[in-house]
Amino acid sequence: MTPDSLPPRRKRGAALPTGGVPGVIAALPPGVCPAPPHNLPLVRRARFFGRGRAIVWLLLAAGVCFAAGCGADDSYLASCKKDGGCDKTLEVMKVSGPIPGAGDPFWTSPGGPREIAAELGPQLIANPQWPNPSIKKAALRAVRSESEIAIFAEWEDATENAESTPGGQYTDQIALLFPLGGGGELPPITMGAEGREVNVWQWKAMWQKALALNPAGIEDAPGSLELPAKRLSPVEDLNAEGFSTLTRQERQDVFGNGVWSGGAWRVVFKRALSDSDPRDVRFKGPIPMVVAVWDGGNRETNGQKGLSNWILLNFS
Numbered sequence: 001m002t003p004d005s006l007p008p009r010r011k012r013g014a015a016l017p018t019g020g021v022p023g024v025i026a027a028l029p030p031g032v033c034p035a036p037p038h039n040l041p042l043v044r045r046a047r048f049f050g051r052g053r054a055i056v057w058l059l060l061a062a063g064v065c066f067a068a069g070c071g072a073d074d075s076y077l078a079s080c081k082k083d084g085g086c087d088k089t090l091e092v093m094k095v096s097g098p099i100p101g102a103g104d105p106f107w108t109s110p111g112g113p114r115e116i117a118a119e120l121g122p123q124l125i126a127n128p129q130w131p132n133p134s135i136k137k138a139a140l141r142a143v144r145s146e147s148e149i150a151i152f153a154e155w156e157d158a159t160e161n162a163e164s165t166p167g168g169q170y171t172d173q174i175a176l177l178f179p180l181g182g183g184g185e186l187p188p189i190t191m192g193a194e195g196r197e198v199n200v201w202q203w204k205a206m207w208q209k210a211l212a213l214n215p216a217g218i219e220d221a222p223g224s225l226e227l228p229a230k231r232l233s234p235v236e237d238l239n240a241e242g243f244s245t246l247t248r249q250e251r252q253d254v255f256g257n258g259v260w261s262g263g264a265w266r267v268v269f270k271r272a273l274s275d276s277d278p279r280d281v282r283f284k285g286p287i288p289m290v291v292a293v294w295d296g297g298n299r300e301t302n303g304q305k306g307l308s309n310w311i312l313l314n315f316s
């Protein structure tokens with residue numbers, strides 16, 4: 001090709017020639033490779049502006065993502081902030097010294113942690129469904145010290161169902177559910193799903209009462225291989241990957257207590273802020289949780305319960 005055969009230089013502001021560099025590949029018939037471009041200055045300019053646009057878009061996306069709190073694969077924050085992701089935020093108040101038990105006035109004092117109300121709805125996903133749970137609301141508060149985290153729950157319940165009946169199913173209960181894994185989409189609030197494991201902390205009134213009578217520990221299933229040691233806590237540390245998969249952990253790390261007074265339960269869940277059990281929830285940043293409450297007096301057990309939506313536990 002001689003200099004005379006080059007196309008004329010395009011004037012500033014003139015339209016690109018038809019079949020110019022951008023879009024030329026799409027205009028060719030299938031199987032025909034594009035010829036090398038002739039207008040080299042135009043190619044350089046197109047590359048420059050293409051790279052510039054890409055850099056601008058990346059910077060804009062990073063800015064928006066930073067402002068929204070997303071972008072970290074190890075967080076559920078983005079899923080929580082989506083419509084319908086998380087209903088409310090529970091701020092975790094930092095305290096110094098030991099965290100008090102459920103009967104201590106600290107929890108409801110003016111200087112105590114801020115309260116939120118968790119609305120408890122019916123469980124209509126798994127059979128047997130439970131369209132009208134007895135408990136419709138639970139008040140929640142949360143604190144952490146240098147070494148521990150604690151979540152306080154209070155709800156009205158006219159019947160103290162704490163008897164250790166042979167089946168033990170109709171006792172008052174409350175459970176907290178946390179997602180495990182590296183973040184992303186939240187698992188189903190109903191015990192997670194296969195490959196989307198959850199960590200469950202479950203308190204039962206009958207364990208609370210039995211431990212009050214036997215502080216050295218209780219054996220609620222003598223001879224059972226599922227209980228490697230006596231039960232020392234009224235809170236059980238469990239995992240699940242969907243319905244009927246609830247499994248007691250080898251390492252029981254959650255403690256706490258519950259008191260019934262004046263027609264209401266007050267329960268505190270307490271755990272080390274960090275531990276080495278890979279099957280336990282990590283508190284390295286904001287984490288969603290679900291609350292479920294059972295009224296034994298209303299013959300509620302298993303999936304027959306009042307259930308909240310996701311609530312964001314936030315460490316400010």
Ligand SMILES: [Ca+2]
Binds near residue numbers: 158160172297
């Ligand atoms: Ca009850």
Ligand SMILES: [Ca+2]
Binds near residue numbers: 237252253280
């Ligand atoms: Ca554990």
